[in-house]
Amino acid sequence: MAAGTVTLSADVAVQVGQFALAVDLTVDSGDVVGIVGPNGAGKSTLLRVLAGLLALDAGRVALDGVVLDDPASGVFVPPEARPAGVVFQDYLLFPHLSALDNVAFGCRRRGVPRREARRRAREWLDRMGLADRAAARPAELSGGQAQRIALARALATDPALLLLDEPLAALDAPTRRDVRRDLHHHLDAFHGVRLLVTHDPLDALTLADRIVVIEDGRVVQTGRPDEIAAQPRSAYVAELVGTNLFRGTAAGGVVRTASGADLAVVDTAAVGAVFVVIPPAAVALYRTRPDGSPRNTWPATVAGVDRLGDRTRVRVTGPLTLVADVTPAAAAELPAEVWVAVKATEIQVYPA
Amino acid sequence: MSRRPPGPVVAVAVLAVALFALPLAGLLWRAPWRSAWRELSSHDALTALRLSLQTSVLATAVAVLLGTPLAWVQARVAYPGRSVVRAVTMLPMVLPPVVGGVALLLALGRRGLVGRYLDGAGVHLPFHLSGAVAAEAFVAMPFFVLTLEAALRSVDPRLEEAARTLGAGPWAVFTRVTLPLVRPSLVAGALLCWARALGEFGATITFAGNLPGHTQTLPLFVYVKLEGSSPDAAVILSLVLLAVSLVVLVGLRERWLRAL
Numbered sequence: 032m033a034a035g036t037v038t039l040s041a042d043v044a045v046q047v048g049q050f051a052l053a054v055d056l057t058v059d060s061g062d063v064v065g066i067v068g069p070n071g072a073g074k075s076t077l078l079r080v081l082a083g084l085l086a087l088d089a090g091r092v093a094l095d096g097v098v099l100d101d102p103a104s105g106v107f108v109p110p111e112a113r114p115a116g117v118v119f120q121d122y123l124l125f126p127h128l129s130a131l132d133n134v135a136f137g138c139r140r141r142g143v144p145r146r147e148a149r150r151r152a153r154e155w156l157d158r159m160g161l162a163d164r165a166a167a168r169p170a171e172l173s174g175g176q177a178q179r180i181a182l183a184r185a186l187a188t189d190p191a192l193l194l195l196d197e198p199l200a201a202l203d204a205p206t207r208r209d210v211r212r213d214l215h216h217h218l219d220a221f222h223g224v225r226l227l228v229t230h231d232p233l234d235a236l237t238l239a240d241r242i243v244v245i246e247d248g249r250v251v252q253t254g255r256p257d258e259i260a261a262q263p264r265s266a267y268v269a270e271l272v273g274t275n276l277f278r279g280t281a282a283g284g285v286v287r288t289a290s291g292a293d294l295a296v297v298d299t300a301a302v303g304a305v306f307v308v309i310p311p312a313a314v315a316l317y318r319t320r321p322d323g324s325p326r327n328t329w330p331a332t333v334a335g336v337d338r339l340g341d342r343t344r345v346r347v348t349g350p351l352t353l354v355a356d357v358t359p360a361a362a363a364e365l366p367a368e369v370w371v372a373v374k375a376t377e378i379q380v381y382p383a
Numbered sequence: 384m385s386r387r388p389p390g391p392v393v394a395v396a397v398l399a400v401a402l403f404a405l406p407l408a409g410l411l412w413r414a415p416w417r418s419a420w421r422e423l424s425s426h427d428a429l430t431a432l433r434l435s436l437q438t439s440v441l442a443t444a445v446a447v448l449l450g451t452p453l454a455w456v457q458a459r460v461a462y463p464g465r466s467v468v469r470a471v472t473m474l475p476m477v478l479p480p481v482v483g484g485v486a487l488l489l490a491l492g493r494r495g496l497v498g499r500y501l502d503g504a505g506v507h508l509p510f511h512l513s514g515a516v517a518a519e520a521f522v523a524m525p526f527f528v529l530t531l532e533a534a535l536r537s538v539d540p541r542l543e544e545a546a547r548t549l550g551a552g553p554w555a556v557f558t559r560v561t562l563p564l565v566r567p568s569l570v571a572g573a574l575l576c577w578a579r580a581l582g583e584f585g586a587t588i589t590f591a592g593n594l595p596g597h598t599q600t601l602p603l604f605v606y607v608k609l610e611g612s613s614p615d616a617a618v619i620l621s622l623v624l625l626a627v628s629l630v631v632l633v634g635l636r637e638r639w640l641r642a643l
Binding site for chain 2 (some may be wrong): 082083084103109110111112113115117119123125126127136137141184185188203331
């Protein structure tokens with residue numbers, strides 16, 4: 032892989048039955064881009080176009096200056112000739128091949144001799160911590176193992192473009208935490224263009240540096256996760272990514288966030304780098320210092336109020352910049368200076 | 384659902400089983416076990432057996448070579464007239480074999496539609512081993528095609544897409560992913576086809592004739608013996624064919640049922 036920046040520019044117009052996708056985006060290898068949106072928004076269609084499994088009706092896709100699809104000039108590079116690695120939603124490992132041969136498949140098809148392809152595949156299994164599963168058939172792998180094999184298979188050909196379609200959707204919650212953390216590391220280590228399709232806000236917020244929200248075949252919002260959480264442009268976006276997410280360091284039931292605030296959490300077992308998620312509905316705002324002694328309470332300043340359907344989202348600044356969901360009536364009576372309280376039980380902690 | 388089925392239904396079902404089982408019992412009961420080995424090892428019987436094996440294996444090879452692409456096209460390509468093609472290629476399963484033989488004769492016989500040109504080119508199918516192969520392939524190939532087509536339809540096309548993104552062109556996808564995935568059904572279909580070819584009678588005798596040493600396969604030999612000199616030989620060789628069928632059926636049971 033070249034060390035320099037790789038850029039994907041995709042001006043996509045494609046019609047599938049009644050559904051039209053019209054998306055224009057540029058992604059470079061500096062960011063992990065999360066494509067989010069409701070079911071049927073066109074996320075997977077976009078991925079299929081980029082992988083070459085679906086041809087453009089109009090527009091242009093180019094990777095690192097090389098045109099992959101341009102119907103106007105009759106250029107179409109078929110999927111097998113694109114430098115792309117794809118991790119599919121339910122992995123689609125070849126059931127008739129061992130884990131090792133699944134990972135070696137891409138190299139073999141791209142002309143690498145069998146011995147060398149297997150050596151590289153073994154290296155990838157090592158890196159994934161699955162060296163002992165080399166001989167296993169996909170049916171014998173756990174969900175988390177299958178996900179790692181699928182990722183290894185996509186990365187083994189050393190692609191310039193990595194496309195992940197709902198990479199964590201098929202996993203149960205505890206596995207998901209571990210795999211999410213590992214995926215985060217592997218995405219970090221990959222130097223090409225990274226695109227991740229997900230409908231899960233947590234996956235998007237934890238894995239992506241930049242988020243592209245697609246609704247009904249159109250881009251409705253792009254930005255950094257915190258920007259989008261702070262100023263969602265639609266009720267859907269508010270619900271999807273409108274959550275408070277911080278990086279921090281956990282020790283002894285307290286997480287110190289990057290901005291220096293200390294949060295008491297229930298999860299005393301968490302140690303080291305973590306993500307902290309506070310749902311906006313779990314943030315309470317008070318006119319005066321709340322009674323009792325909730326441990327996570329501090330004074331803050333109201334920075335903005337957005338009405339979105341039946342909810343009102345209030346942005347507050349202070350030791351932590353947060354969004355809170357309150358009723359419209361409560362929002363109408365809020366003073367400029369408020370007290371924020373968050374129950375420790377409402378704070379979710381995930382290993383980073 | 385009721386656990387105890389109604390009596391009359393059970394009675395009729397038992398009758399149906401008897402309908403299948405009694406003829407087999409008859410064969411076993413009438414079998415001349417003492418002279419079995421002699422009958423089996425007679426020159427004529429061995430010749431017929433060898434011919435049967437040759438022709439049925441060749442017919443299966445023809446069916447696999449021609450039928451695999453046909454099954455793939457039928458399973459994957461939506462083209463106008465696909466159901467007509469399916470009907471034509473499945474017809475031999477329900478056609479009386481003797482009608483198939485007559486049809487083959489009219490198409491591939493010396494003065495047939497295509498046969499006249501084959502004849503000119505020095506290729507003579509009727510009354511020749513190749514004619515027996517053609518007749519058996521005609522009758523048995525649908526069993527292979529049907530089995531394989533069902534299996535191809537059940538392959539997840541997204542697996543083939545995954546292979547494309549990993550650098551496999553259409554041909555590599557077919558040989559490295561699609562075919563390995565349907566291999567159990569391919570083997571099952573080929574075995575089923577072979578068993579059908581081995582037992583072929585009507586089309587073979589009509590199209591290829593009944594020439595000992597050339598086109599007289601085992602079923603034809605059994606028929607001739609039963610009508611003529613040696614009913615004992617007919618019974619023993621019938622048992623051989625029965626045994627082969629049973630072995631194939633038992634061996635296939637799992638896969639065949641799954642394929643359907």
